[in-house]
Amino acid sequence: MSKFIRYTDEDIEKAKGIDILEVAGKLGFTVINQGSIYSLKEHDSLKIYPKTNSYFRFSTGKGGNTINFVREFGNLSFKESVEFLLGENNISPSLDKVSNDKKSLEKKEFKLPKFSKDLKRTYAYLLKTRKIDKDIVNECVKLGKIREDERHNVCFLGKDKLGKVKYCAFNGTIPDKRFKGEVEGSDKSYSFNINNKTDKLIICESPIDVLSIMSILKEKGNLNEFSYISISGLTEMPINHFLEENKNVKELLFMLDNDQRGIEGFERISEKFKDKYKVFNFSYLYENYKDLNEYLVKKGQEIVKENILEVEENLQIDYEEEMEM
DSSP states (O other), X not given: OOOOOOOOHHHHHXXXXXXXXXXXXXXXXXXXXXXXXXXXXXXXXXXXXXXXXXXXXXXXXXXXXXXXXXXXXXXXXXXHHXXXXXXXXXXXXXXXTTOOHHHHTOOOOOOXXXXXXXXXXXXXXXXXXXXXXXHHHHHHHHTTOEEEBTTOOEEEEEXXXXXXXXXXXXXXOOTTSOOEEEOTTOOGGGOSEEOOOOXXXXXXXXXXXXXXXXXXXXXXXXGGGOEEEEOTTTOSHHHHXXXXXXXXXXXXXXXXXXXXXXXXXXXXXXXXXXXXXXXXXXXXXXXXXXXXXXXXXXXXXXHHHHHHHHHHHHHHHHHHHHHHO
């Protein structure tokens, strides 16, 4: 057992900064050059991005920095991964190089949950907690894109051209208990999206963020100028599929989370599309917030406060005028 060591932020940043390609080699993997990115012979769905010193494994939807890489492929804890990268305590990863990504891609049966007859909890959650515009929720329900299961989770559905449901993500509706996931066997290629047949596609991380930006743009009056898609798990699969079926798209407008994962996700995903499409990163529009929904919720609260102050000021003016009479 290694002795206890408390690592500083500087130590952790140093570990993250170690060249991920060198680390992959040290772990015994065969690195394959594919131009500006790299892959591994042993895991063909994994891509390494030297520019951001990060990786992403498309078969699992997981990725991250050098520490994450060592944790996943060395079967080590966070602390042990840092120790390994910094060359301390002779930590030896227990490698599992033989696992083939094709096994991870084995299709599991997709079975939708039983849906509730009403959507009371869904409407309460989306309108009151998430501050989503009611008309937008109504339209998504009408399109069969939003349902509520018998456990009262809100379900976001993705369909193929024939209207068959291929994808289902869900969110719990209890405000102080964050619970979300995807139904097993969901095909990420058909993730939650709203297709307005436009040449501009807004790309968000989650269905909630899609509904948030739609609510914001509805207020501004240009809701239908864009199509919208969520890429749960920060995978490019939904984008690829959407673009294959919608050749009219010319601009990709990324609105991902303002955290490290979202920043790295944009760098990684946009790299593939920047040569063929106009690519924009609009996360700076809500740079002081984690994501679009946090912006929508807190901005709404600020507007309410401003209105209250305005009412109080008007009341004070009326009171003072009355006293002078």
